[in-house]
Structure formats: structure tokens, C-alpha cells
Amino acid sequence: MSVIKKDAPGANELLMGNEAIARGALEAGVKFAAAYPGNPSSEIIGTLAQVAEDLGIYVEWSVNEKVALEAASAASFSGLRALSAMKQNGVNVASDFILNLNLSGVGTGGLVLVTADDPAALSSTNEEDSRFIAKLGDLPLMEPATFQEAKDMTKFAFELSESINSLVVVRSVSRISHARGNVILGELPKEQKKARYDTSKIFIPVAAPLRHLALHLKLKKVQEKYESSPFNWYRGPDKPELLLITSGSGWFYSLEAVNTLGLKDRVGILKIGTTWPLPPKFLAKHLAGTKRVLFVEEVDPFLENNVKELAADWSPEMGSWTFFGKSSGHVNPFGEINPDLIINALAKVMDRPYVPREPGYGRKAMEMTKALVPNRDLGFCAGCPHRATFWAIKTALKLDGRGGFVTGDIGCYSIGLGPAGFYQLKTMHAMGSGTGIATGLGQLQKFGFDQPVLSVCGDSTFFHAVIPALVNGVYNKSNFVLIVLDNSATAMTGFQPHAGTGETATGSPAPAIDIEKLCRALGIRVETTDPFDLQGTTEKILDLINEESGVRVLVSRRKCALVRAKEEKAAYRMRVDPEKCLGESCGCARICTRIFKCPGLIWNKEKGKSQIDEVICNGCGVCADICPRAAIIREEN
Amino acid sequence: MNLSKDPLNLIITGVGGQGNVLASQLIGKALVRENFYVTIGETYGATQRGGAVMSHLRISKESPFSPLIPEGQADIVVALEPVEALRVIGQYGNPSVCAVINSRPIFPTAVTVGEAQYPSLEKIRDAIRDLAKEFWFVDATATAMAFGSPIFTNIIMVGALAGTRLIPIGKKVFEEAIREYFPEKTHETNLKAFRQGMEMTKE
Numbered sequence: 022m023s024v025i026k027k028d029a030p031g032a033n034e035l036l037m038g039n040e041a042i043a044r045g046a047l048e049a050g051v052k053f054a055a056a057y058p059g060n061p062s063s064e065i066i067g068t069l070a071q072v073a074e075d076l077g078i079y080v081e082w083s084v085n086e087k088v089a090l091e092a093a094s095a096a097s098f099s100g101l102r103a104l105s106a107m108k109q110n111g112v113n114v115a116s117d118f119i120l121n122l123n124l125s126g127v128g129t130g131g132l133v134l135v136t137a138d139d140p141a142a143l144s145s146t147n148e149e150d151s152r153f154i155a156k157l158g159d160l161p162l163m164e165p166a167t168f169q170e171a172k173d174m175t176k177f178a179f180e181l182s183e184s185i186n187s188l189v190v191v192r193s194v195s196r197i198s199h200a201r202g203n204v205i206l207g208e209l210p211k212e213q214k215k216a217r218y219d220t221s222k223i224f225i226p227v228a229a230p231l232r233h234l235a236l237h238l239k240l241k242k243v244q245e246k247y248e249s250s251p252f253n254w255y256r257g258p259d260k261p262e263l264l265l266i267t268s269g270s271g272w273f274y275s276l277e278a279v280n281t282l283g284l285k286d287r288v289g290i291l292k293i294g295t296t297w298p299l300p301p302k303f304l305a306k307h308l309a310g311t312k313r314v315l316f317v318e319e320v321d322p323f324l325e326n327n328v329k330e331l332a333a334d335w336s337p338e339m340g341s342w343t344f345f346g347k348s349s350g351h352v353n354p355f356g357e358i359n360p361d362l363i364i365n366a367l368a369k370v371m372d373r374p375y376v377p378r379e380p381g382y383g384r385k386a387m388e389m390t391k392a393l394v395p396n397r398d399l400g401f402c403a404g405c406p407h408r409a410t411f412w413a414i415k416t417a418l419k420l421d422g423r424g425g426f427v428t429g430d431i432g433c434y435s436i437g438l439g440p441a442g443f444y445q446l447k448t449m450h451a452m453g454s455g456t457g458i459a460t461g462l463g464q465l466q467k468f469g470f471d472q473p474v475l476s477v478c479g480d481s482t483f484f485h486a487v488i489p490a491l492v493n494g495v496y497n498k499s500n501f502v503l504i505v506l507d508n509s510a511t512a513m514t515g516f517q518p519h520a521g522t523g524e525t526a527t528g529s530p531a532p533a534i535d536i537e538k539l540c541r542a543l544g545i546r547v548e549t550t551d552p553f554d555l556q557g558t559t560e561k562i563l564d565l566i567n568e569e570s571g572v573r574v575l576v577s578r579r580k581c582a583l584v585r586a587k588e589e590k591a592a593y594r595m596r597v598d599p600e601k602c603l604g605e606s607c608g609c610a611r612i613c614t615r616i617f618k619c620p621g622l623i624w625n626k627e628k629g630k631s632q633i634d635e636v637i638c639n640g641c642g643v644c645a646d647i648c649p650r651a652a653i654i655r656e657e658n
Numbered sequence: 659m660n661l662s663k664d665p666l667n668l669i670i671t672g673v674g675g676q677g678n679v680l681a682s683q684l685i686g687k688a689l690v691r692e693n694f695y696v697t698i699g700e701t702y703g704a705t706q707r708g709g710a711v712m713s714h715l716r717i718s719k720e721s722p723f724s725p726l727i728p729e730g731q732a733d734i735v736v737a738l739e740p741v742e743a744l745r746v747i748g749q750y751g752n753p754s755v756c757a758v759i760n761s762r763p764i765f766p767t768a769v770t771v772g773e774a775q776y777p778s779l780e781k782i783r784d785a786i787r788d789l790a791k792e793f794w795f796v797d798a799t800a801t802a803m804a805f806g807s808p809i810f811t812n813i814i815m816v817g818a819l820a821g822t823r824l825i826p827i828g829k830k831v832f833e834e835a836i837r838e839y840f841p842e843k844t845h846e847t848n849l850k851a852f853r854q855g856m857e858m859t860k861e
Contacts, residue, residue: 035683035690035698143701167722168697200725201686201698273697273724281728360728378730378752382789389785390748394741395774397673397710397766440767615771620708623765624772634765636799636808 026072028209036204038171038197039064042135045175046104047076049131050210053096054080055089057485058514059108060144061198062137066106067515070526077213082517082526085452085485086111087118090134094118094188098128098224099216102179106135109151110451114486116154119188123158123236124226126186129219131179135191137198140270140319141357144195144513146431146449148356150321155190155297159236161243162190162297163252166272168202170294174252176207181246185239192296194319196270196357240298247295248303255307257289263370264311265290266304268324271317274363281364282373299327305335308342315370316346319358345370400441403621404586404641406508406579407434409552411442412617412647413577414475414504416555417562418445425473425566428462430455430487432479433513433581434506441618446477453478453486456503460490463499463572473566474501481511481519483536494572495543502565502573505536508581516584540574549576555646582639591640593655595621595633601652604629609649617647659692659826665718667727668825670815671746672738673764674709677812680839681736682713684816688827688835689717699725708767710742717825734824735790738798738815739764740782747789756792758818758859760811762799794822796858802851810851817855829856 024034025044036044042065046054054073056066066080073080079096083089086107096103107115112134119134136154139145155162161181165171175191182189226232247253256276257264265288267275272292279288291307293299308314308328316325325346332342347354351366361377368375377383401408411434418425429435429446430453438446448458459476478487483505494501511517518524523533540547548565550558558577565573580588605611613631614624621638622631631653642655668685672678679700686696699714716723732750735757737743743759761779768774779795786793796818802810813836819825820832833849840848 033690033693035686035696196699196725199700201683201696202722202725203690203695270724273722274726277724277728359726360724364728377728382751382753383730386748386751386789389789390744393777393781393785394745394748395766395768395776397708398768400708400767402675402708611772618767618771620765620767620770623770626772634770636762636803637764 023072025068026076026209027206030206030208032206034204034206035201036168037064037201038168038193038199039137040068041168041171041204042106042175042191042193043068044204044206045172046133047209048172048207049176049179050102050212051104051179052078052101052130052214053093053103054078054105055083055092056106057083057086057089057111058511058517059111060514061139061195062106062108062111062135063514063517065135065137066526067517073527080526082519084520086114090115090118094122094127094132096216097130097132099130099218100128101130101214101216103130104133104135106137108145109136109138109149110145110147112136112151112154119154120158121226122188123160124229124232125224127182127188128222128224129183131182132188133175133178133182133191134188135175135193137193137195138320139195148320150323152192152296152323159240160188160190161240162192163294164192164269164296165197166269166292166294168197168204170252171197172204174294181243185242187236187239192269194270244298244300247298247300250295250300252294253292253300253303255289255291258286260310261289262287262311263313263315264307265315265317265367266293266324266328267291267317268293268296270319271358271363274358274360275317277360278364278367282367282371282375284367284371284373288367288371293324296324297327299331301331304328304331305339308332308335309339313343313370314345315351315366316344317352317358317363320355322347322354398440399436400618400620401433401436402582403619403637404582404639406552406577406582407437407506408441408617408619409555409579409643410504410506410558410577411437411445413552413555413558413562414445415443416559417566418473420563421473421566423472425475428455428458428474428476430476430478430482432482432506434477434479437477443616451486452482453490456487456490456494459501459503460494460497460499463494463501464497466500475504475566476501477504477506480505480507480509480521480536484520484534491540491545491572492543495545499572500570502562502575505574505576507536507576507578509578510581510584512581512583516581536576545572545574547574547576549578552577552579553641553643555643582641586639591658593640593642594658595638595640595642595644596654596656597631597633598652598654599628599630601650602630603650604631607650612649613644613647613653617644619644661717661719661826663733664720665716665723666734666825667732668715668717668734668736669727669732669746669750670713670715670736670738671742672711673742674711676738676764677809678711678713678738681812681816682715684835684839685819685825686715687839688831689825691831691835692827694719695722697723697725710745712746736815736819738811740779741777744782744785747786751789754791755789756822756824757786757790758794758796758815758822759786760798760815761795762797794818794859796855798855801854805847805851810847813848813851814855817852818859820852821856821859
């Protein structure tokens with residue numbers, strides 16, 4: 022049974038931050054949840070989807086983040102509590118709607134937007150700090166620092182939203198969302214609610230300046246509530262020599278830094294959970310007790326600059342402070358923060374030496390690792406269809422010889438930028454951007470541009486943001502080929518279904534939107550290929566790039582290797598015939614291991630031959646077609 | 659039962675796809691059953707694509723900790739892959755670290771393509787002997803293959819950790835966590851794999 026729907030108030034459970042957020046929404050009686058998957062936010066809706074049927078709530082994977090929030094707001098307009106969750110990039114996609122919804126206000130059902138940021142861009146293209154949206158849109162913001170708070174804050178966010186009829190933002194980060202910790206469960210409400218749109222109400226942002234003013238008044242109310250919020254607390258001596266002001270993931274790091282350096286009696290920690298609007302009285306009270314402040318937060322100096330702004334107003338009466346943090350260079354204003362960085366920042370400010378371990382051992386351990394441990398580069402999984410498609414693209418562009426290239430997009434296939442995809446991708450930005458850029462490149466002929474242009478996108482990305490670019494290309498008679506890398510899943514984020522898979526978020530059957538038909542309806546020539554047929558795929562690509570007019574689409578369709586591994590037996594047993602493999606003397610320059618680079622193929626240095634790693638190989642059989650001597654053998658399973 | 663140190667810092671490491679996350683969750687669940695505070699942090703982004711992965715477990719009777727272990731502060735390392743043990747000890751090891759290591763390598767692409775060397779098991783063992791207070795090498799992958807699939811490697815390694823008694827959790831609690839975590843039809847195989855793992859390190 023899913024822990025998330027456990028009706029056991031007081032139970033102590035190990036929950037992922039995203040599960041805690043989902044549980045908080047359930048304890049608040051959420052009825053409607055919608056999102057587009059994006060790490061580190063994906064498990065919030067994923068978890069809710071698993072229990073939706075049992076608990077009688079509605080959960081969907083929406084086509085993109087803007088539509089997700091729009092759909093969720095409809096439930097709020099009709100009196101139901103609703104949630105939308107997204108990663109930082111998703112907030113940008115939804116931002117146009119957010120900056121109108123703030124003015125129109127929400128309905129009688131609370132509406133909460135959870136944004137899960139990815140500092141250090143561990144699974145993203147950027148490491149944007151999405152807290153800016155709260156300040157930009159005059160929206161209340163909260164940041165959980167613990168797993169318990171992730172649940173409790175989400176629950177409270179719905180109440181807050183209803184008390185001022187405004188969207189409320191809860192901002193998490195990878196180290197909360199994708200970490201796990203103890204959470205004490207609360208009660209699950211039982212009451213049912215009827216949805217009804219009160220037609221005497223309008224939700225429109227007209228008279229924007231007046232509504233903008235009204236929004237500021239709402240924030241004043243929120244500020245009052247935040248002054249006594251249980252999500253803000255102080256731990257430390259009455260008059261600390263240094264005050265750490267922190268939010269979110271910074272709380273545990275600050276605590277560890279103070280304890281590790283033995284500074285509990287000299288340094289205080291002010292932990293702020295309600296980071297916009299800030300509670301000025303609460304902050305002034307604690308700033309009055311010190312003259313030195315160190316800010317600990319990730320990624321941008323959001324708290325730091327906002328507190329300094331308040332301090333500037335207070336300084337005629339309260340004097341001045343020395344502020345340390347990102348501006349002073351003590352805390353990194355990019356990437357993640359972690360316990361080591363904060364221990365070192367605190368050690369520097371307090372002039373206290375810190376040695377993490379016995380230096381002789383540390384040096385020896387580092388040296389041994391350096392000498393013995395090889396790096397592990399990211400690559401496509403064994404049997405990944407993307408490797409095969411990129412191989413065909415590379416071959417086709419080489420044969421064509423006109424300097425053709427590929428504009429990329431967001432998904433597993435982004436790895437195509439590097440050696441795993443034979444360095445084929447030349448651009449990568451937002452979802453859908455590869456095709457948008459291709460539409461522009463396809464207009465440059467009049468300036469002497471004569472290179473074939475390919476763009477690639479995944480099946481989920483196709484629905485999310487590529488369709489408008491495709492329409493733009495058709496309408497403006499651009500000249501390029503889009504290759505849809507259809508692996509029938511949103512693989513990068515955890516295999517969520519999407520509009521093309523024939524299944525909803527909750528596992529019920531859905532119309533599978535046919536990519537080929539949709540493209541044909543736009544008047545586009547469409548071909549379909551199985552990427553595991555390397556020769557056929559290469560020929561189709563060549564044929565499409567030679568057509569030289571208008572938008573063409575190739576759907577390269579083969580299920581994700583990880584999904585196949587779960588669903589079906591391997592198609593082939595692979596082996597290398599040591600008689601046929603000539604190794605270095607072949608003249609192939611070890612094309613299979615050195616260039617094709619499937620992790621299931623190993624170069625055995627001692628024997629001077631290639632071999633199959635049977636633990637890794639999943640029997641797709643593609644490498645058999647790479648070997649010029651047919652030394653790699655496919656045997657039917 | 660008491661911890662040998664508070665917080666006790668455990669790192670489970672391996673290669674994306676080996677089941678690091680599952681192993682860490684199982685250990686975490688068993689610990690929470692015994693009323694410990696547990697925080698688990700995971701490497702992510704590279705988790706399914708052949709990258710080096712880690713789960714950090716911070717175990718305490720007193721309070722929750724951050725999901726990241728500071729440099730040099732690991733007490734126990736469980737490695738599903740041998741060089742990964744060394745990679746982790748390089749950054750997080752200290753003279754009192756203990757390690758439980760699966761001896762079956764997964765070669766990085768740099769090695770499969772012939773650009774880098776994978777060290778011999780003897781070299782790895784010598785380095786571990788030099789850096790760790792106590793260590794166990796077990797052939798978890800071979801045992802897993804005997805169970806029918808390399809996917810049992812992680813559960814065997816959880817068993818191997820349990821066998822060392824480095825964390826204060828008894829066999830029974832682990833087995834309850836396994837029953838809670840896995841679907842019923844796989845209970846028997848997983849329990850068997852776990853018990854076999856325990857035997858591999860038991861004195």
C-alpha cells in the first residue's frame with residue numbers, strides 16, 4: 022500500500038520530499054492536481070496519480086506547465102483546492118499565465134504552485150532560482166527546510182491561498198524534493214466537495230493598476246500572518262556574535278556548520294520559511310541583537326538582498342551591520358551549497374580553522390583515487406534507440422557532405438551533444454527551441470545558406486512545445502527536417518505517460534495522439550522508421566534532406582530500452598566471434614567500442630578483441646550492423 | 659539499539675542502474691522502524707545512465723541531519739561496484755571508515771573503449787586495505803546471477819551490510835522492511851537473496 026494515502030495520523034514515515042509535498046496536499050484536501058513532469062518535481066504529481074483513484078481526486082499529466090496551471094486554476098475557480106507542480110524551467114513556461122492570474126486572483130478553492138528548483142543543474146539546462154516569480158508577481162512564497170515542513174507548508178499554503186484569494190508559491194530544491202527523511206503524518210480529510218462555477222464571479226485582470234494595488238494590500242495581510250509563522254524560528258544565544266539567516270536547504274547546512282565548529286554559544290541561526298513577503302518585525306527583532314550577519318541560501322542572493330533592502334530602511338535608527346554571503350564572496354552565488362561550503366564560510370567569517378580529516382590521510386586517499394579510479398562519462402543506456410538514431414543521422418550527414426547539422430532539445434537525447442551521440446547536436450535551449458531555431462535556419466537560403474538542417478525532439482517534447490514551431494515552419498515555408506525521437510515515454514523524468522502513449526497519469530486508457538497524422542494534417546511529408554534498422558533509417562534521412570523544400574518529419578520510433586527491459590525479453594543473445602574480430606589489425610579503428618560506444622560492448626585489451634558484457638547488454642542487436650567483418654553475432658532469443 | 663556514533667554516516671555507492679536508491683530506501687525504512695532519524699540524499703541526474711551514483715544516509719537518535727555528508731565524514735561505505743568504493747573513500751573516507759564491497763566491476767565507457775585502465779582487483783583491495791579500518795569483499799553479482807538476474811545485487815549487498823552488524827538493525831527488522839517494500843510475489847526470492855548476503859559477511 023502506498024504510504025502516501027496511509028490514514029494513520031501520528032505515524033512516523035520515511036518520505037521523499039516530493040512525497041511529503043504530495044501528502045501535504047492530500048491532508049489539505051486537494052481535489053485537482055496537474056503538471057508536466059520535470060526533475061526534481063516529477064514525483065509530486067506522480068505520487069498523487071498513484072492514489073488518485075482510491076482517494077477520488079483528479080490528477081493529470083498536462084501537455085505543458087502553462088496548461089497545467091491553467092487547468093488547476095479552473096478547479097480553484099470552481100471551489101476546489103488545486104495544485105500544480107513544476108521545475109524551475111516550467112515556471113518560465115507558465116509565467117505568462119502566472120502574471121495574469123496574480124491580478125485576477127484565484128477562486129474559493131486554494132491554488133498552490135510548487136516549484137522544485139535544481140541548483141547546480143544536476144538534471145536541467147539551467148540552475149535558475151525561481152523565487153523571482155514570487156517577487157515579480159507579488160505572490161506569497163514559502164520554502165520548506167525539512168521533510169516535515171515540506172508536508173506542513175504545502176498544507177498551510179492552501180489555507181493561505183484561500184484567505185487572500187491568491188496563488189501561493191512553495192519553492193523546494195533538489196536536496197529537499199529528491200531527498201528522504203522522517204515525516205509525522207497528519208489527518209486525511211474525508212469530506213467530498215461539489216464543483217460549481219459561480220457565474221456572478223469574473224476572473225480577469227482588467228483595471229490592472231488597481232488590481233496591482235489590491236495585490237499589494239493582500240501581501241500586507243500575508244506579512245502580518247508571516248510575523249508569527251511557525252515556519253520561522255531562531256536557535257542560538259540572545260546576543261549572537263554572528264547571525265546566520267537561512268532558508269530552505271540552508272537550514273541543515275547552517276546547523277551542521279555551527280555544531281561542527283563548536284560555535285553554538287556564539288552564533289545564532291535565524292531560519293526563515295516565509296521568504297516573500299518577509300516578516301519585517303520578526304527580522305528586526307533578531308537583527309537588533311547582532312551586528313554581523315551571514316546569509317545561507319541557494320542559488321541567488323534572494324533572501325540576502327531582500328533583508329538588506331529592509332536593513333537600509335532601518336539603519337538610521339538601528340545602526341549598521343556587516344553582511345556576509347554571496348555579495349561578500351563567502352557563499353557561492355552559483356551551483357549548489359553543501360555542508361562543506363557552509364562550514365568553510367562560517368570558519369572564515371569567525372576566523373576559526375577547519376580541517377575535515379587528518380590531512381595525511383586525506384592526501385593519500387585523494388591520490389589513490391586519482392591514480393586508480395577511471396571517470397564515468399554519461400552515455401546512452403545499452404540498447405538505447407537514441408544511439409541508433411544518432412548513428413544514422415551522423416552517417417546520413419556525412420554521406421550528404423554539405424555540412425548539415427542538428428539543432429537539439431531537452432530530454433535523454435540531449436546527451437547527443439557529447440560522444441554518446443557522436444557530437445551531433447549543435448544547439449540546446451528550452452523545450453521546443455531546437456525546432457524553433459530550425460525554422461529560422463530554414464529561412465537563410467537567400468543569404469547563401471546551403472546546409473541541410475535537422476532538428477530533433479522527443480515524443481513528449483513534441484507535444485509540449487514543438488507543435489507551434491512546426492506550424493511556424495509550415496506557415497512561413499521554412500526548409501528543415503524534424504526527427505521525432507519517439508521512445509514512447511517521458512524517459513528522462515521517470516517514464517510518465519503523455520498525449521501520445523494512450524494512457525493517462527492514473528493509468529486509464531486515453532486517445533493516443535498520432536504524431537504522423539497530426540503532421541500530415543499540417544501538410545507535412547512524414548516518414549516513420551525503426552532506428553534499429555540503421556541502413557533504412559540512414560536512407561530515409563538522406564531522402565528527406567535531399568527533398569530540399571518545406572518542412573519534413575521523420576518519426577524514429579522504438580521503445581526506451583529501460584521500458585523494454587521491464588516489459589519484454591531481450592530480442593537477441595549477442596556474442597563476438599573471436600575468430601572474426603581482428604581487433605587493431607582490422608582497419609575498422611575499433612568502430613564498435615571506440616565510436617559506437619554502447620556500454621554493453623567492451624574492448625578486451627589483453628585479447629585485443631571486442632567482447633559483449635552480458636550483464637550490461639540487453640540484446641538490441643544493433644551493433645551487429647556496425648561491424649564491417651560481421652564478427653558481432655545476433656542469435657535469436 | 660545504539661549507534662556507534664551520532665550521526666552515523668553511511669554511503670551506498672555504485673553505477674546508475676544498479677539499484678542504489680532501492681538499497682538506501684530499504685535500509686532507511688528499517689531504521690525508521692527502529693525510531694531513528696534518517697535523512698537520505700541521492701546523486702541524481704545521472705541515475706539511469708551509467709554515471710557514478712551515491713546515496714548518503716545520515717542516521718541519528720537525536721535529530722535530523724542534512725542529506726549530504728561532509729568531506730571525510732563517512733563511517734560506512736557500501737559499494738555495489740569496486741572502484742566506486744575507492745572513489746567515495748577518496749572524498750569521504752577517514753581512518754575509521756568500514757567498507758562492504760561487491761567485487762564485480764562495471765567498466766566505465768572510458769575503459770570499454772580502451773582509453774582508460776580499470777585497476778586490477780588486487781590493486782583495489784590493497785588501496786582499500788590502506789584506507790579502511792575494516793572491509794569485506796563479496797561477489798554479490800555472481801550470487802545474484804545464480805538467483806536469475808543481476809538485479810538482486812543490491813538486496814544481497816543490503817544483506818552483506820546487515821551481516822557486518824555495522825548498523826544497529828537486526829535481521830528481523832530488515833526482513834519486515836523487505837516485506838513492506840516489495841510486492842508479495844517477490845518476497846521469497848528477495849528474502850533469500852538478503853539472507854544469502856548476510857551469510858557472506860557474518861563472522
